[in-house]
Amino acid sequence: MKNPRDENELIRRIERRFPALKSKVLRLRLGDDAALWPPRPGYETILTCDWFLEDSHFIRGEHPADAVGWKCLARAVSDVAAMGGEPRCFLLSLALPVELTGKWLDGFLRGLRRAAQALRCELAGGDTTRQERVSINIAVIGEVKRGRAVLRSGARPGDLVFVSGIPGEAALGLELLKEAGSTQRRARGALQKHLYPEPRIPLGQLLANEGLASAMIDVSDGLSSDLARLCEASGVGAVIAPGALPRLKGISEAKAAQLALNGGDDYELLFTVKPQERRHLKKSLRTFNKIPVSFIGEITKGTKLRMVNAEGTTEELLQSGWDPFRNR
Amino acid sequence: MKNPRDENELIRRIERRFPALKSKVLRLRLGDDAALWPPRPGYETILTCDWFLEDSHFIRGEHPADAVGWKCLARAVSDVAAMGGEPRCFLLSLALPVELTGKWLDGFLRGLRRAAQALRCELAGGDTTRQERVSINIAVIGEVKRGRAVLRSGARPGDLVFVSGIPGEAALGLELLKEAGSTQRRARGALQKHLYPEPRIPLGQLLANEGLASAMIDVSDGLSSDLARLCEASGVGAVIAPGALPRLKGISEAKAAQLALNGGDDYELLFTVKPQERRHLKKSLRTFNKIPVSFIGEITKGTKLRMVNAEGTTEELLQSGWDPFRNR
Numbered sequence: 001m002k003n004p005r006d007e008n009e010l011i012r013r014i015e016r017r018f019p020a021l022k023s024k025v026l027r028l029r030l031g032d033d034a035a036l037w038p039p040r041p042g043y044e045t046i047l048t049c050d051w052f053l054e055d056s057h058f059i060r061g062e063h064p065a066d067a068v069g070w071k072c073l074a075r076a077v078s079d080v081a082a083m084g085g086e087p088r089c090f091l092l093s094l095a096l097p098v099e100l101t102g103k104w105l106d107g108f109l110r111g112l113r114r115a116a117q118a119l120r121c122e123l124a125g126g127d128t129t130r131q132e133r134v135s136i137n138i139a140v141i142g143e144v145k146r147g148r149a150v151l152r153s154g155a156r157p158g159d160l161v162f163v164s165g166i167p168g169e170a171a172l173g174l175e176l177l178k179e180a181g182s183t184q185r186r187a188r189g190a191l192q193k194h195l196y197p198e199p200r201i202p203l204g205q206l207l208a209n210e211g212l213a214s215a216m217i218d219v220s221d222g223l224s225s226d227l228a229r230l231c232e233a234s235g236v237g238a239v240i241a242p243g244a245l246p247r248l249k250g251i252s253e254a255k256a257a258q259l260a261l262n263g264g265d266d267y268e269l270l271f272t273v274k275p276q277e278r279r280h281l282k283k284s285l286r287t288f289n290k291i292p293v294s295f296i297g298e299i300t301k302g303t304k305l306r307m308v309n310a311e312g313t314t315e316e317l318l319q320s321g322w323d324p325f326r327n328r
Numbered sequence: 329m330k331n332p333r334d335e336n337e338l339i340r341r342i343e344r345r346f347p348a349l350k351s352k353v354l355r356l357r358l359g360d361d362a363a364l365w366p367p368r369p370g371y372e373t374i375l376t377c378d379w380f381l382e383d384s385h386f387i388r389g390e391h392p393a394d395a396v397g398w399k400c401l402a403r404a405v406s407d408v409a410a411m412g413g414e415p416r417c418f419l420l421s422l423a424l425p426v427e428l429t430g431k432w433l434d435g436f437l438r439g440l441r442r443a444a445q446a447l448r449c450e451l452a453g454g455d456t457t458r459q460e461r462v463s464i465n466i467a468v469i470g471e472v473k474r475g476r477a478v479l480r481s482g483a484r485p486g487d488l489v490f491v492s493g494i495p496g497e498a499a500l501g502l503e504l505l506k507e508a509g510s511t512q513r514r515a516r517g518a519l520q521k522h523l524y525p526e527p528r529i530p531l532g533q534l535l536a537n538e539g540l541a542s543a544m545i546d547v548s549d550g551l552s553s554d555l556a557r558l559c560e561a562s563g564v565g566a567v568i569a570p571g572a573l574p575r576l577k578g579i580s581e582a583k584a585a586q587l588a589l590n591g592g593d594d595y596e597l598l599f600t601v602k603p604q605e606r607r608h609l610k611k612s613l614r615t616f617n618k619i620p621v622s623f624i625g626e627i628t629k630g631t632k633l634r635m636v637n638a639e640g641t642t643e644e645l646l647q648s649g650w651d652p653f654r655n656r
Contacts, residue, residue: 007653008557032480032561033410033545034376034470039367048362049419049467051457082361091377093465098653127465129379130652137421137455139377139467142362152360217361229336233360324458325335325426 003101010101010128014092017109018116018123035124037089037141044149046142048079054134056324062177065104067195068136069111075220076138077119078199078267082218083151084208085144086201087119092126093137100134119201148208150271152233155215159272159299161238162281164203164291166246167223168256170194171263190248197267204269206288212281216271222262222321226270228305237304239314240297261307262320272299331429338429338456342420345437346444346451363452365417365469372477374470376407382462384652390505393432395523396464397439403548404466405447406527406595410546411479412536413472414529415447420454421465428462447529476536478599480561483543487600487627489566490609492531492619494574495551496584498522499591518576525595532597534616540609544599550590550649554598556633565632567642568625589635590648600627 004010039045052072054060063071077087092112096105116123121140173194199218207213217230231238248256273281285293300306305317332338367373380400382388391399405415420440424433444451449468501522527546535541545558551573559566576584601609613621625635633645 004653007651008560010653033407034374034413034468036411036472036477037373037375038474039373041369045365045367045373045469046362047365047417047419047452047467047469049421049453049455049465051421051423051455053423053457053459053463056457056459079361083364085362089375091375091467093377093379095379095381095463101653124375125377127377127379128652129381129384131381131384135381135423135463137377137465139375139419140362141373141375141469144364146366149364232336323335324456325332325338325429 003098007128014109017113035089037124040143042146043143044146046080046083046085046144046149047139048076049137049139050076050079052136052138060134063195065107066111066114069108070115070196072136072138073112073115073119073121074197074199075267076140077121077201078218078220080140080142081199081201081204082216082269083142083144083149084204084213084216085142085149086205087121087140087142089122089124089141091124091139094126095129095131095135097132098130119199144208150208150213150216152215152217152230155230155234155236155272155299157236157299157301159214159274160278160295161227161240161270161272161297161299162293163219163223163245163268163270163296164200164293165266165268166248166292167219167266167268168248168259168261168263170197170265171259172248172251174265194265197265199267200269200291203288203291206284207269207271210280210284212273212277212284213271214274216269219266219268219270220264221323222264223270224261224305224317225319225321225323227317228319230270230272231299231303231305234299235303237300237302237306238297239300239306239308240317241308243308243310244294244296246292246294261317264322331426335456342437342456345441363417365452368471370474371471372474374408374411374413374472374477375467376404377465377467378404378407380464380466388462391523393435394439394442397436398443398524400464400466401440401443401447401449402525402527403595404468405449405529406546406548408468408470409527409529409532410544410597411470411472411477412532412541412544413470413477414533415449415468415470417450417452417469418444419452419467422454423457423459423463425460425462426458447527472536478536478541478544480543480545480558483558483562483564483600483627485564485627485629487542487602488606488623489555489568489598489600489625489627490621490623491547491551491573491596491598492528492621493594493596494576494620495547495594495596496576496587496589496591498525498593499587500576500579502593522593525593527595528597528619531616531619534612535597535599538608538612540601540605540612541599542602544597547594547596547598549592549651551598552589552633552645553647553649553651555645556647558598558600559627559631559633562627563631565628565630565634566625567628567634567636568645569636571636571638572622572624574620574622589645592650
């Protein structure tokens with residue numbers, strides 16, 4: 001498709017790709033100064049936003065445009081899942097070079113629309129401008145039943161620590177993307193996970209609505225770093241057993257352990273449960289057998305983070321996940 | 329102040345600069361996966377976002393850091409004012425180079441906090457990351473009484489066109505900033521307007537709550553372009569008399585006319601009023617004598633935009649305001 005003539009034409013092109021959902025979430029969408037949204041009685045509004053920047057969060061030549069579109073929304077929605085809420089609508093801020101307003105933009109909007117439909121999160125509005133490199137910012141508006149949101153700060157000593165999915169899988173997918181020949185069968189799941197992550201909305205809602213989780217966070221920067229954030233917010237420590245995590249396949253044991261603890265971009269849920277709720281959790285998850293949930297450790301007094309290694313001794317768990325102001 | 333050690337320290341530094349407002353707008357602020365906000369019964373939620381990018385919207389060496397902080401929030405809040413609503417809280421997305429996380433960030437946060445207090449718009453959360461140039465995105469959440477929002481699409485033939493303030497003043501301020509010696513007395517007002525614009529929240533609320541405006545938009549890209557947007561959304565044309573606009577002082581008549589019609593960044597309100605409401609408007613504005621409001625033209629049938637020039641003849645009004653995908 002040809003590049004648009006001006007900003008109005010660019011906006012109209014985006015509008016056409018996002019017909020209003022049947023849900024009629026919004027009273028006023030694109031094309032005015034702002035969007036109008038009627039909140040539901042009995043619910044609180046969840047507000048969150050996420051950067052998705054070229055060369056930081058994706059590489060233009062390596063990541064397909066439609067994966068960029070999918071992932072920028074999925075990772076922002078993951079923060080809503082981590083509160084136990086459901087997404088309702090989002091604002092798209094898009095800065096891009098003029099030469100990307102044709103084919104690349106088409107692919108991007110295709111992926112974004114697929115994510116919007118899959119996650120039931122409607123495009124409410126946004127802002128477009130021109131820049132040498134692609135910058136994307138997504139603000140998501142969600143809802144959660146009043147008083148039901150699960151915070152990071154509710155973990156107490158003795159609570160059990162659980163994580164969904166296969167931590168490190170997305171990081172493995174990124175490694176495979178960088179290698180040639182990443183189409184091998186064993187790689188497909190991990191590559192899919194890296195390119196098209198699925199925020200755990202139904203699991204988060206189950207844990208919130210049934211009062212099962214005492215604290216919750218999504219694993220976006222790596223298990224070690226996000227566990228540290230949850231513990232800091234709760235004023236507690238933790239001890240985990242990396243051996244209890246699902247084993248990443250097709251790579252060495254050492255590499256697998258490193259990715260599972262420190263790999264980013266999984267968008268799985270890390271949560272704590274009171275010991276007396278363990279049976280309740282097990283029962284609830286039985287009717288919810290879509291994704292694995294692993295018991296990996298326990299919340300402790302103090303503020304230390306430790307892990308039980310293969311020899312059965314404990315050592316300090318270092319926070320080695322992604323930090324834009326520390327790493328590189 | 330020294331640069332922060334990691335992202336957590338950077339976030340804590342931002343938190344300390346934004347103590348919670350007494351209004352207690354938010355149930356949960358910074359430091360969790362997302363913010364939680366209890367909407368007021370009887371109100372609709374307004375959602376809007378705006379880019380503020382280095383080299384597009386500001387120049388690091390020319391614009392003081394605290395003006396960047398003020399203006400990024402003020403221009404996003406202006407979209408809420410243009411609906412007739414009031415801002416409630418905002419999300420700050422900030423990408424910046426590590427070397428700006430000390431003194432520059434301090435100045436930026438000082439200006440941002442001043443704006444947040446002046447505009448009664450509380451920091452709810454956000455996202456920080458690292459980038460070579462400064463990118464800012466602000467998402468504002470506001471409220472408006474149910475059914476009272478003023479849209480762009482309500483103008484009808486015969487409605488009268490009004491604009492607040494002195495269109496072109498901010499563009500004049502930018503020209504003076506680029507020149508040396510901009511400290512001359514005549515320049516101060518315009519420079520202030522360019523660096524620290526004030527969105528017209530009380531005026532917008534007055535026009536919405538009293539049912540005075542049939543359509544409204546904020547003048548952000550230039551009067552000619554924003555009038556065209558309002559007319560397009562309403563399916564109407566307009567004829568305006570540039571001679572009815574307040575005269576910009578200290579520059580040639582031709583230059584003043586050009587800036588008044590096409591200069592951006594004013595964040596004034598452009599609105600239409602039914603002829604039978606003109607006396608009501610006049611009366612309401614009498615008790616509201618803070619900013620000038622000028623009657624500048626009329627909405628017409630068709631879709632043409634025209635202006636009455638100094639000779640009394642009409643000619644086409646060209647849309648020559650700012651457009652990132654057309655200009656340069």
